[in-house]
Amino acid sequence: MSKNDIEQRIISILNKILHYHSNIQLEDDLQALGMDSMNFIHLIVLLEEEFDYEFPDETIVIENFSTIKSIMAILNE
Template sequence: MSVDEIKIKVKDSLKRLLEIGEQEVTDQEDLNQLGMDSMSSVNLVVELEEMFDIVFDDEELLFENFSTVQKITDIVERKLVLPQ
């Protein structure tokens, strides 16, 4: 799966979870400013794990790792490339 495909899926999930419709989400935009809170973060993590068939380690579950689309894409890409 390409980085662009990952990014599209991440953005689609965020738009649905944050209920922001078709609003454009940039790669570096602070998701907290779009309404990302602890509950939506947990929902996003669960959805990403199911969508990409990955598991995030406890030490990876920091808000800073999920604060922008780019950071989320990077961590998902690493999980897909590295063996579980």
């Protein structure tokens, strides 16, 4: 799967969660776009399902998921 495919899948998930209808960029601050603790939990669940991945417990803090770029970095570890 290419970086662009991963990015687009993450954007699709974020658009569903945040009800955001503009293009979310790699460096956009997701908390500024409306990411709160409930959305964050929803994001984790959907990302794990979408990518068949289980985030290590120590990575599941909202600061590690502040941008699409940071999410991609965790998924690539």
